[in-house]
Amino acid sequence: MDAATAWLVAAVSLLAAVVGPFAAGHALLTKREPQVATAWIAVCLIFPAGGALLYYLFGINRVYTRARKLVAEERLPPSLAPHPTSSSHGIGPEYAEQIRISDAVTGRPLEPGNRIQVLSNGEEAYPVMLEAIEGARETVMLSTYIFETNTSGRQFIDALSAAHRRGVDVRVLIDGVGEYYTxxxxxxxxxxxxxPVARFLPPRLIPPQLSINLRNHRKILVVDGQRAFTGGMNLGDSHLLQSQRSHRVADVHFLFDGPLAQQMEAVFAEDWAFTTGDERTPPKRATPHDSGALCRTITDGPNEDLDRLVMTLIGALSAAREEIWLVTPYFLPMRPLITSLEAAALRGVEVKILLPERNNLPFVHWATRHILGELLHWGVHLYYQPPPFAHTKLFVVDRRYAQVGSANMDPRSLRLNFELNAEIYNRPIAEQLALDCELIRARSRQLSSAELGERHPAERLRDALCWLASPYL
Structure with a gap:
């Protein structure tokens, strides 16, 4: 070995001896769960160089360092006292507990007078969204995770381009990883x-930007500060359920006409400012309707100090007295959520969870099967929806309260992704969504403990190994 090679080997060995323990120490000081911290420490110490690189790519806590940068303006600090506007709408006492929790956690007021339209699949959602863009007079703000450039996607590109040409302020924010799907x-x-278009945290080598774990999963379309769309749908032909595509996706989107649009536009403005450095002026006040639902946005992501969605979901589960519907494509909830679901079932609440029988991510489906036996044991009812793949996300409590939006019930959505949900305090809408859940259940099959118990030992091992990796799925 010549001197140059020996020097290089020594330098690499010294670097590995430094970066491995340094990465392990960082995991020890910043990870919130002991299991996660232990796993990363072991990887970084056993494989110093490779482990440190993996930790940098997938494990390093950029949450705190990005928190102040991402928020365009400081929100009001959480308060245990109800927000003034939340207690002035004359709603029933059955909402008091949930409102108190959400007031404190979100720091946003409840907005009255929102008319809501439920839009099933691309066949219903896309024409209404395109009509709104084509009728825009002042502004169009669009944020999405995946923006396909097939027939449906090109229709949106054409509509956005036409709006821009006639002088509308159009801005489009696409996730930097999600756009590579097409x-x-x-x-x-x-x-x-x-x-004007921007990419949210696009991966790049020069200058290094490898935060591929931090994704903007929000779906936002706000037109003229008055009409806002959100839900689970991306943009593209895959959401056309009546098409002949082999990989079709069933989903639900929502139109909010009213003051909630202002909150959603403010969320878009924060993300746009972080991505581009261009801070928009605050959106104008939207016009409330004489009759409509009380709503509020809940944002969650690695810029938030608290797990806002988790806390509001646990609050709603704790307040449930009769019935809980949960529809989600990916079900790997944190332990506190699992415990809350089980506790609700033990109180006599009918807890019904609807999952896709055929998932587009098989390893998530396998990991989920590892935890379902415990839920069944404590009285939670589980159902598998038949194909096509169901990407719908619904959460309905006692047919009076609902949450809809982009968040799934898995670690990625609840810890790594930037998500947006909307709270709905309105019995007619909640009852409509509960009836939709009933229709889904009617065509689904119920999962039993016996079925899970009959899995081959190899399947059990596979499911358990996938579950072990669930924090990173």
Missing amino acids: WPRPSTLLRRAGV
């Missing part, structure tokens, strides 16, 4: 048309 990239086509 080719050509939508940002390229939008830029060619002159539409």
Whole structure:
């Protein structure tokens, strides 16, 4: 071995001896769960160089360092006292407990006078969204995770381009990883048309930007500060349920006409400011309708100090007295949520969870099967929806309270992704969503403990190993 090679080996060995323990120490000081911290410490100490690299890519806590940068303006600190506007709408006492929790956690007021329209699949949602863009007079703010450039996606690109040409302030924010699901990239086509577009945390090598774990999963479309859309749908042909595509996706989207649009536009503005450095002026006050639902946005993500969605969900589960519906494509909830679901069932609440029988992510489906036996044991009812893949996300409590939006019930949504849900305090809407859940259950099959118990030992091992990796799925 010549001197240069010996020097290189020594330098690499010294670097590995430093970065491995340094990464392990960082995990020890910043990880909130002991199991996660222990796993990363072991990886970094056993494989110093490779483990430290993996930790940098997938495990390092960028949450705190990005928190102040991401929020365009400081929100009001959480308060245990109800927000003034929340106690002035004359709603019934059955909402008091949930309102108190959400007031404290979100720091946002409840907004009255929102008319809500439920839109099933792309066949219903896309025409209404395109009509809103085509009728825009002042602003169009669009944020999405996946923006396909097939037929449906091109319709949105054409509508956004036409709005921009007639002088509407159009801005489009696409997740920097999500846009790689399609080719050509939508940002390229939008830029060619002159539409202002930005990519949220796109991975790059120069300068290094490898935070691939922190994704913007929010779905936001706000037109003229008055009409806002959110839910689980991305943009593309995959959400056309009546098409002949082999990988179709069933989902639900929501139109909110009223003051909630202002809150959603403010969320978009925060994300846009972080991505581009361009801070928008606060949106104008939207006009409430004489009759409509009380609503509020809940944002969650690695910029938040608290697990806001988790806390509001646990609050709603604790307040449930009769019935809970949970519809989600990915079900790997944190331990506190599992315990809350089981406790509700033990109180006599009918807890019904609807999951897809065929998941687009098989390893998530396998990991989920490892935890279902415990839920069944404590009286939770579980159902599998038949294909096509059900991407719907609904949470309904006692047919009086609902949450809808982009968040799944898994660690990625509740810890790593930037998500947006909307709270709905309205019996007619909650009853409609509960009836929709009943229709889903009617065509689903119920899962039994016996079925889970009949799994082959190899399947049990596979499911358990996937569950072990669930914090990183």
